[in-house]
Amino acid sequence: MTLRIGNASGFYGDRLDAMREMLTGGELDVLTGDYLAELTMLILGRDRLKDPAAGYARTFLRQLEECLGLAHERGVRIVANAGGLNPAGLAAAVRGLAERLGLPVRVAHVEGDDLAERYRERYPDALAAHAYLGGFGIAACLDAGADVVVTGRVTDAALVTGPAAAHFGWAPDEYDRLAGAVVAGHVLECGAQATGGNYAFFRDGDVRRPGFPLAELHADGSSVITKHPGTGGFVDTGTVTAQLLYETAGARYPGPDVTARLDTVRLTPDGPDRVRVHGVRGEAPPPDLKVGVNRLGGFRNEVAFVLTGLDIEAKADLVREQLEDALAGAATRPAEVRWELARTDRADAGTEETASALLRLVVRDPDQQAVGRALSGAAVELALASYPGFHVLAPPGKGAPYGVFEADLVPQDTVEQVAVLPDGRRVPVAPARTTRPLAAAPEPPLPEPPPPGRTRRAPLGRVAGARSGDKGGDANVGVWARTDDGWRWLVHELTVERLRRLLPECEALPVTRHVLPRLRALNFVVEGLLGAGVADRHRFDPQAKALGEWLRSRHLEIPEALL
Numbered sequence: 126m127t128l129r130i131g132n133a134s135g136f137y138g139d140r141l142d143a144m145r146e147m148l149t150g151g152e153l154d155v156l157t158g159d160y161l162a163e164l165t166m167l168i169l170g171r172d173r174l175k176d177p178a179a180g181y182a183r184t185f186l187r188q189l190e191e192c193l194g195l196a197h198e199r200g201v202r203i204v205a206n207a208g209g210l211n212p213a214g215l216a217a218a219v220r221g222l223a224e225r226l227g228l229p230v231r232v233a234h235v236e237g238d239d240l241a242e243r244y245r246e247r248y249p250d251a252l253a254a255h256a257y258l259g260g261f262g263i264a265a266c267l268d269a270g271a272d273v274v275v276t277g278r279v280t281d282a283a284l285v286t287g288p289a290a291a292h293f294g295w296a297p298d299e300y301d302r303l304a305g306a307v308v309a310g311h312v313l314e315c316g317a318q319a320t321g322g323n324y325a326f327f328r329d330g331d332v333r334r335p336g337f338p339l340a341e342l343h344a345d346g347s348s349v350i351t352k353h354p355g356t357g358g359f360v361d362t363g364t365v366t367a368q369l370l371y372e373t374a375g376a377r378y379p380g381p382d383v384t385a386r387l388d389t390v391r392l393t394p395d396g397p398d399r400v401r402v403h404g405v406r407g408e409a410p411p412p413d414l415k416v417g418v419n420r421l422g423g424f425r426n427e428v429a430f431v432l433t434g435l436d437i438e439a440k441a442d443l444v445r446e447q448l449e450d451a452l453a454g455a456a457t458r459p460a461e462v463r464w465e466l467a468r469t470d471r472a473d474a475g476t477e478e479t480a481s482a483l484l485r486l487v488v489r490d491p492d493q494q495a496v497g498r499a500l501s502g503a504a505v506e507l508a509l510a511s512y513p514g515f516h517v518l519a520p521p522g523k524g525a526p527y528g529v530f531e532a533d534l535v536p537q538d539t540v541e542q543v544a545v546l547p548d549g550r551r552v553p554v555a556p557a558r559t560t561r562p563l564a565a566a567p568e569p570p571l572p573e574p575p576p577p578g579r580t581r582r583a584p585l586g587r588v589a590g591a592r593s594g595d596k597g598g599d600a601n602v603g604v605w606a607r608t609d610d611g612w613r614w615l616v617h618e619l620t621v622e623r624l625r626r627l628l629p630e631c632e633a634l635p636v637t638r639h640v641l642p643r644l645r646a647l648n649f650v651v652e653g654l655l656g657a658g659v660a661d662r663h664r665f666d667p668q669a670k671a672l673g674e675w676l677r678s679r680h681l682e683i684p685e686a687l688l
Contacts, residue, residue, distance in 0.1 A: 263287025305346025370603025
């Protein structure tokens with residue numbers, strides 16, 4: 126029997142009307158929502174400092190205000206990780222909402238992921254420390270008859286593996302089936318990214334308002350990724366491949382319930398807007414759970430100087446020297462001072478904006494005073510005493526706090542996951558009975574390179590797609606070819622050394638390449654590119670969202686037969 130699981134949220138702040146759209150657009154058994162990311166946990170931690178009753182995604186309640194009755198009427202169960210730092214608080218709020226609406230809705234939640242007290246001594250400034258739990262707590266809640274299940278920090282894929290395990294009665298050691306659900310969950314978790322959103326070849330369809338995805342899961346763990354009829358966007362093997370590569374790394378994709386082998390995934394077209402996902406193999410999960418620790422890193426400030434017209438480099442040198450002198454004479458020089466010149470200017474430009482470049486100064490320090498008045502005063506005082514045409518995009522402020530994300534590991538059997546059932550009973554959820562230490566998958570054999578022939582210098586994106594993202598301070602770039610001939614060229618051409626030359630910002634950093642032949646894909650992990658994570662805002666693109674598009678824009682010699 127098929128289980129139809131949809132997604133209505135890829136992040137905290139996603140389209141509010143997506144829940145109604147998914148509930149009214151077609152048949153569903155379960156509707157999931159992913160609200161949590163590394164940055165979200167920091168945001169919720171700061172919310173809870175102001176109000177101990179906060180700490181969950183309030184937009185989820187706003188969506189339920191309109192849609193809970195609709196879900197109840199249609200028999201659709203809702204599973205979301207919107208509980209954040211306070212799943213019990215959100216569950217209580219959902220019960221209160223159901224009572225006000227007069228709906229007999231049974232609400233349950235999963236807890237045990239909060240490890241803040243355990244990390245308090247090591248990270249006294251931590252706002253959140255959470256283990257990534259699996260799907261069997263969700264399954265226990267659904268088995269007990271819950272209509273709505275809210276969780277804290279579970280893996281994104283657990284929102285699908287939990288309902289699938291409950292529906293099909295999977296045992297914890299049915300690794301191939303669980304791995305298939307993990308792959309489906311990973312495709313669904315980012316919402317419209319599976320239906321043409323943020324897609325390299327977005328011109329292949331109408332993506333002005335892409336619909337949200339759903340998976341038709343089967344008892345053997347295989348699935349079909351699709352969307353409701355009449356919704357925007359499109360689903361094909363490319364959109365599914367792109368999402369499979371997003372924020373992953375090697376062939377082994379570890380989780381609390383199972384390690385999914387991404388090198389076994391097969392994608393087959395199954396009709397318009399339908400892609401079959403099958404052949405997925407799974408292995409016992411690793412013995413440890415990932416822990417995400419979010420803490421305050423200090424304070425930051427920035428100012429962007431606009432440099433217009435001629436002598437851009439000389440103007441940048443002048444203001445840099447002036448600011449450096451002023452900061453050196455301050456009572457406390459910021460601990461970190463970074464300059465970046467973005468040459469967005471054009472020669473003989475038709476508008477002032479296109480004649481201008483931006484010089485960004487970013488400062489960081491544990492002391493807010495060191496990045497506040499010391500910077501703002503020095504920058505403002507140059508208003509009439511620096512380069513011609515001096516102005517800034519906005520005056521610097523007092524300095525704002527920034528966060529740092531760090532990942533850690535804890536043994537599975539030291540984390541006490543609990544399913545709090547609709548009747549209030551607290552049921553312990555056992556850790557994985559069998560585990561397997563994570564190891565790199567063996568390097569697969571490579572296809573024969575294409576025969577030599579005429580080449581032409583062109584952008585990589587003419588023959589390859591890419592999608593990139595962040596994992597803490599690391600960035601990943603997934604690159605795939607659209608044809609077998611393109612794959613034979615890509616796998617031999619795009620080595621680690623070639624990637625470093627094409628992306629000079631990665632030149633001095635550790636880079637690992639993973640080969641996934643069945644997806645015709647390469648996945649690169651660049652360590653340390655993002656500093657201490659997205660909240661650190663270490664770089665112009667702090668989540669590496671556009672790193673893949675930069676790579677696709679770089680020119681290299683490509684066989685004319687592919688072009």
